[in-house]
Amino acid sequence: MPVYIDQMNRFVEVQSTPKRIISIVPSQTELLFDLGLNEEIIGITKFCIHPDNQFKQKPKIGGTKTLNIKSIKELQPDLIIGNKEENERDQIEELMQSFPVWMSDITNLADAIDMINTVGELVGKKPEAAELVKSINYGFSQLNIKSHGFKVAYLIWRKPYIIAGKGTFIDDMLQKCGFTNAFDLDRYPEVFPAQIVEANPDVVFLSSEPYPFKDRHITEFKALVPQANIQLIDGELFSWYGSRLLQAPGYFNQLIDSLNR
Secondary structure (H helix, E strand, O other), X not given: XXXXXXXXXXXXXXXXXXXXXXXXXXXXXXXXXXXXXOOOEEEEOOOOOOOHHHHHHOOEOEEOOEEOHHHHHHHOOOEEEEEOOOOOHHHHHHHHOOOOEEEEOOOOHHHHXXXXXXXXHHOOOHHHHHHHHHHXXXXXXXXXXXXXXXXXXXXXXXXXXXXXXXXXXXXXXXXXXXXXXXXXXXXXXXXXXXXXXHHOOOEEEEEXXXXXXXXXXXXXXXHHOOOOEEEEEOHHHHHOXXXXXXXXXXXXXXXXXXXXX
């Protein structure tokens, strides 16, 4: 059987063309469907909401961090595709005892491109993946980056406030837009209101996920940092690193234009 190296530098032995695939990360699930693997995908998480018609049809095997190991074992996959950050290590290690598990580890666009190409080869969709990568790269080459230097605080959670810091895929997307992260902190730290005030952001992005920020929260942040431009933003387009990257550059250009008006 072919052997692949995943993004955690693990050797994964996989059947030549997997026919029973379980995907346990939403952005990678959408990628697999977009590569044309409707029949091969036999299980997804309750958060794998795209595409909607497939979400309604496919068996659910728990959440990304609360996998139903018993259900997965009953489905007998010949390949499981996960992610270091989104899945729990102990559950992944348990699954590895019984099934081939290919893991991604993504902190920037280059990692995402590598994942798409490798997964395409892994599942017998190498040409389709290459075409997808070509379109994604072209889209990002068309980003309308201006020398605005906006300092951005990107909020992903409320009570407590949690931001996307350095070393995250979200931070890389901010950089691709020409933005600067208002916080020189790693990963996803909790921050206090006083720290947000001290960071003095030009812009505050309130993400639609994982916490669903709404219009009513704009007032909350306006009181905290009145000088900042507070924006509700589509979190999927900043944090999903699969085929949704096709849509990201157009969205980013609209966002950049709105901030420059």
